[in-house]
Amino acid sequence: MKLQGRTAIVTGAGRGIGREVALLLAEEGAHVWAVDPGVGRGGEETEDRPADEVVAEIRDRGGKAEACYDTVSDFDKMGELVNGIVRDHGKIDIVVNTAGVLRERMIWNMTEDEFDMVINVHLKGHWNLCHHAVRHMRKANYGRIVNFASDAFKGSVGQCNYAAAKGGIISLTRSIAKETQRNDITCNVICPAADTRMTLTEAVKANRQRKYEAGLMTKEQYERTMIFRGPEHIAPMVAYLTTPESWAISGQNFHIEMGKIHTYYYGEEQRGLVHGADGMFTLDELMSAVPNSLMNGLEPIVPKTDPALAGSEDAKAKSA
Ligand SMILES: NC(=O)c1ccc[n+]([C@@H]2O[C@H](COP(=O)([O-])OP(=O)(O)OC[C@H]3O[C@@H](n4cnc5c(N)ncnc54)[C@H](O)[C@@H]3O)[C@@H](O)[C@H]2O)c1
Incomplete structure (x- = not known):
């Protein structure tokens, strides 16, 4: 068993990917806290208590697990959870942030509540757990954090709240990795693809x-x-990133799906314009240099419609 004696929080552990991660970490000997209020796909309250089910399953298999029904977006409750584990068990070794909801709409139809809700569960929820856990992990000079983003970080139609949260989680992960560089703490992020109720x-x-x-x-x-493509295919790589042996891997972004794992890197310089004289580009210079040099031949993020046609029936048909 590779995680014997470790304490681990898995958020969103009641269903989907989180459930598979919780089961595997427990099978490897970790004592798992399954955080999941059992909400609907859009975060609606329900009577379900899937955290109880995963905890029962772990205990039936001889493992150790506890349920927590609080939402990850509650800063104080997540603090109580983390501090309680450290008080009673001496340390928090592992945090896996899998909790997630969706509220999908085009930006022009999205309400402020729908934006805030998704940011609160994903980005703020990740920050809450990372903040509370890293305070203890630094003192212990040990910790393994695995966060969950999505390929939606590249931009996703009808999901601007979710995509923004996921992009934020990637930057949060890289920042934590840099801030904890001198400790034996790692922080990595996963963009999964699996068939779940989400x-x-x-x-x-x-x-x-x-x-x-x-x-x-x-x-x-x-x-x-x-x-x-079951969510169980995501769990082994996540479990690997929670082991002491993965100490050298931090700040990385992995895409994982059934039968395939690959890395992402972003932030590299792609094209450049350099101003040799006083460093000040004029608007007139840019009117020419941007289309003819900086952007010339560059793969567009979105193919744009000629403004002369934009909004016309022809353009609408093309983008349908
Ligand atoms: N399944 C995929 O293909 C896929 C793709 C990209 C990203 N993701 C991400 O992976 C993670 C897991 O997704 P999944 O497919 O297993 O989803 P899922 O809907 O099957 O499970 C998510 C779980 O999170 C719980 N949850 C929701 N809000 C919570 C909150 N505030 N506090 C604690 N728990 C909460 C839910 O009750 C649910 O049990 C999410 O962050 C999701 O955005 C999944």
Whole structure:
């Protein structure tokens, strides 16, 4: 067992990826605190207590686990949880931040509540746990943190709140990694892809079916989408990043899905304009240098419509 004697918090541990991570860490000997109020996909309150179910499963298998029904967005409650574990068990070794919700709308329809809610659970929730845990981890000179972002960090239609939170989590992770560089503390982030109640909705299934029937997908492609990519495929790499042996890996961003793991790097300089004289670009210089040099031949983030056509029926048809 690779995590014998370790204490671990797993948020969102009641369902999906968090549940699989909690089960695997416990199987490897960690004492797991499963944080999950059992909310709906959009954060709505429910009567469900999935944290109890995962805790019961761990105990049935001979492992150690406790349930916590508080929300990760509550700074004080997360402080009480972390401080309580350190008081009663001497340390907090591992934090895995898997809790998550979605409130999807285009930016022009999104309400302030929908934006705040998603930022609070994802970005603030991550910060809460990291803040409280790192204070103890620094004193103990040991800690393993695994955060959860998403490929949505690249920008995602109908999910600007979620994408912004996930991009923030990547920057948060890299900052914590730099701040804890001198300690045996690591902080990494995962962009997973797995079929869970968050991702495999009836609307997603219907959309695939529609695309197939409209000839936008081959039979082979459609059948590939039907293969269930379970959340259990995410857990082993997360568990690896919680072991002492992964000490040299920090600040990294990994995409994980069934059968595939790859790294991401971002922040590298891509193209440049240099002003040799006084360092001051004039607007006139930029009117020419930006399209003809800086952006020339660069792959666009989004292919833009000619402004002469923008908003026309033709443009709408192209972007539909
Ligand atoms: N499944 C994927 O393909 C995928 C893709 C990209 C990112 N992610 C991210 O991975 C993480 C796990 O996603 P999942 O697919 O397992 O989702 P899921 O919906 O299956 O599980 C999320 C769990 O988090 C819990 N939760 C929600 N709000 C909480 C809160 N405030 N405090 C504590 N727990 C809370 C829910 O009750 C639920 O049990 C999320 O951060 C998600 O954004 C998942």
